[in-house]
Amino acid sequence: MHAPVRESYLNASVGIRSWLLTTDHKRIALLYFGGITFFFFVGGIAATLIRLELITPQGDLGSPDFYNRLFTMHGIIMVWFFLIPSIPTTMGNFILPMMIGARDLAFPRLNLLSWYLYIAGGLITLTALLLGGVDTGWTFYEPYSTFYATGYVILTVFGIFVSGFSSILTGLNFIVTVHKLRAPGMTWYRLPVFVWSTYATSVILVLATPVLAMTLLMLLAERVLHVGIFSPQLGGDPLLFQHMFWFYSHPAVYIMILPSMGVISEVVPVFSSKSLFGYYFVVWCSIAIAVIGFLVWGHHMFVAGQSLYASLAFSFLSYLVAVPSAIKVFNWVATMHEGWIRFDAPMLYAFGFIGLFTIGGLTGLMLAALAVDVHVTDTYFVVAHFHYIMVGGAVMGFFAGLHYWWPKISGRLYPDYWARFAAILAFFGFNLTFFPQFILGYLGMPRRYQSYPPEFQIWHVLSSAGASILAVGYALPIFYFAWSILRGPRAPANPWRATGLEWSTPSPPPPENFSTTPTVIRPPYQYDRGKPCMQAGDV
Amino acid sequence: MSAATIWRCWLALILLLAATTASAFVPLGNFNLPVSLTIAVVKALIVLLFFMELRASRALVRAFAAAGFFWLLIMITLTGADYWHRTDARAPIDQTKPR
């Protein structure tokens, strides 16, 4: 416990200025981690209040207007200030340069600017929400949001607009980094899948977010100028707003899931001591998901009034986009087959991801069928579907990555039994929360409703009970991670016996990552009878 | 890129500008928009290939340059799928309304 402290990126320079003005991608990752954790809990508080409200059929926790503001806040915070940044800005920032053998990202100062833009946008939106928020839903459909909604629409939207530039710059940074900063020997097909996934995510960030920026600007123009560009008063079409909004927001959900898939692709081979099955398929499926994901947005608008021809096209394309995701699931399972499985916390989260993402994905296919969607659209079926993907998928992937790379990032080990317990608790809590919601939706319970007919109550009670368990599962890591920093045993360079370049540096790494640029001599995930064959030649 | 090339490009751009403005006053019906957009694409290509030096750039740079335009095409085409076909199938109550 009292061994001399080696120089690492954590202690190389001290003082608040060395953190707030840092250009070290690892410190910026930690700055982001603070932000997204904060917003996760803010969004979680909103979720808690929602689930408390829904225990009883009548609205008793505040007015219907308050409930509308609550679910809007939950959606906005979770989507833009937690899920979209989560893995790319924390693990992407920290691990990606190390995985490719680089000393930093291509544009370190731009990286810091990205963080400031994120925080500025977050604070603006948070202020708006604390002042009273908005009741439009996170989707801001017009003309309600522009002509009829009371509340702080302009401020909220402006905050999201600002944070969008953070996304764009981060994506730009990652793309150039992966093209130009790979170490000698690190060819594209030797890159870990996490890098490919982050690259695909970055392509979406760069190409989709500007459309959101323009959409929000036009929304602001309509609200500020009181001229109905998308509203029927002058002849405008509310559907055009929806087209523009979903052109971004559907690829946005792939921004949220692709990095998690990348994490799973890292975790499963390590904890199966086996090479990833079908590497080429997995990496090209990541690209396919990013590309096809741009072609399916109209499936959010099947009943909104778009042409039947467009609905058919989008339905077909939505079926297509499920294929690469399914291929990945098969490859992960095939990786585990005849592997030597270790049930550490990262792997438990990965198991959870694979099962829950599959359920979420299959229900997505159900929703892509026009005839089914007419019945279950805007019900809890949709709510359950996207929470299975976002929480059962993306958040589980986030926790998997957090538990996997924690020793590298902090230089400490956390207690495995508590971590495994939290993972299992979260898995059970999650299913109890969200599976009843599929049933609710199928039975006809609409989403965004504060009060409901009493025959639905049993399912809501089960869901809220599950939410309380899930909350404990999410709160536990705070305690054991804090313990690990204060009193945890020091982590070796490669505690999991993995093969990537990041594991050939000390834990925590020095500021410049590598004292000499490594030379890569083999593909990732190579194991020789369980022994890792490191990618870096000089290790 | 030599000064001569730059000014030759400039001349081409100005001539294309004259052409596009003139064509707007020629009654071509539905073809006015495609003609002016095609001329705009040619002008943009001159600026991209010569002024922005894409002609002399690596394939990767050209891919980056093309990506934005290609994605925009996706957006225009697929939203067009809605707007071009919105009134194909009419509800019974609207059957007798003039188009």
Place this chain on the structure above:
Amino acid sequence: MSEATSPRAIGIQYATLAQEREAVTLGMWAFLATEVLFFGALIAAYLNYRVWFGSDFIAAARMTKVVLGTANTAVLLTSSACMAMAVTTFEAGSKRAPVLWLAATALLGLAFVAIKATEWWLEYQERLVPALNFDLSRYGGIAEIFFVFYFCATGLHALHLLIGISLVSWLAIRIGNGSLVPGGSTTRLIGLYWHFVDIVWIFLFPLIYLAGRTT
């Protein structure tokens, strides 16, 4: 023309200056791709409305000032040629020529803004400005929607142009006082930005000014 005597400093993440140059070039093109989608989203919305509204939308376009618009396009195209001359002469090692060409670029940019301001003033006189004085009973709702697009598009474009003029002026000063020498990427990158603002206008021009001129 003397070369810089001390080697240019490059970031620790780069091994060579050439690598850094290639990286910043890719970065700039990635940024321009985001701008294509930013303006492109507005253009896509415009095109959809043009299909959806048909003749009413096109009729509104007829009220734009095609002579001033054409003149402005010529101004901007010429400014691009001047910018290209600035980059070429700078990389050839000259110091005075690029400063003059950059000044010409900036002046033409200002000319564009001035002509645009004139157009806006004329439109104000004709009561075509939404939210300010748009004459709804005279022109109709669809025309008002068109003019929202018009002012958003030309306004955003003008904003980008003003940023470009500032960058070009800053560049001229730094080349003029000798603090910027060939071998880096700054001049070329600012050139890329300027040409891109020109390309946006190349597409906005026919969409805004040339619709419905034959009826």
